[in-house]
Amino acid sequence: MTDKRLKENFFYLFRHHRIEPKLNRYAVLLSLGGVIGWLYFSFIEKSFVGKMISGDALIVDLVLGLPLVLMFTIIVYACVYWSCKLLIIFLLPQALIPYQLEDPKQDAETERQEEAHGKNYWDKSDSGSTDDPIKTKHGDPHDSK
Numbered sequence: 001m002t003d004k005r006l007k008e009n010f011f012y013l014f015r016h017h018r019i020e021p022k023l024n025r026y027a028v029l030l031s032l033g034g035v036i037g038w039l040y041f042s043f044i045e046k047s048f049v050g051k052m053i054s055g056d057a058l059i060v061d062l063v064l065g066l067p068l069v070l071m072f073t074i075i076v077y078a079c080v081y082w083s084c085k086l087l088i089i090f091l092l093p094q095a096l097i098p099y100q101l102e103d104p105k106q107d108a109e110t111e112r113q114e115e116a117h118g119k120n121y122w123d124k125s126d127s128g129s130t131d132d133p134i135k136t137k138h139g140d141p142h143d144s145k
Helices: 004-017 021-045 048-054 057-093 106-116 133-139
Strands: 016-021 097-099
Touching: 004 016, 004 057, 004 097, 016 021, 016 057, 021 048, 021 057
Parallel strands: none
Antiparallel strands: 016 097
16 A cells, blocks of 8 residues: 555544444543543642632632633644544554435535435536526626626
8 A cells, every 4th residue: 555545544434433332431531541540630730729719819810820721622622633543543443433424404404405405406507597696686796807
């Protein structure tokens, strides 16, 4: 397998597959462990809670520091989870499940749109007909005058 094909296959697996539910539970727990580690480091190790309790925290710490620490928890969770997914793709690709491509809710919406506008609504036509309400109202934006 060529290097380019390996990259394409890797990105396809990363985007269109999910981790098997039993293994996903461990990936989520590992990600939550990373979040707990981050919060412990931020609040306890750097004594942010102690500063808040004793009243030594500056307004900058509370206005900028606290929201930043809390936003980084989401980033830490995502990074750990995606790292787990990367490892699973390389080490256990058989533990991936493809996403369902057909969404029943989306199919119902498509059917409703076809009933309202007709089945030909989805077909793109290059004939330049005046059936398109945008072209008839405002003219064709691609016409050079």
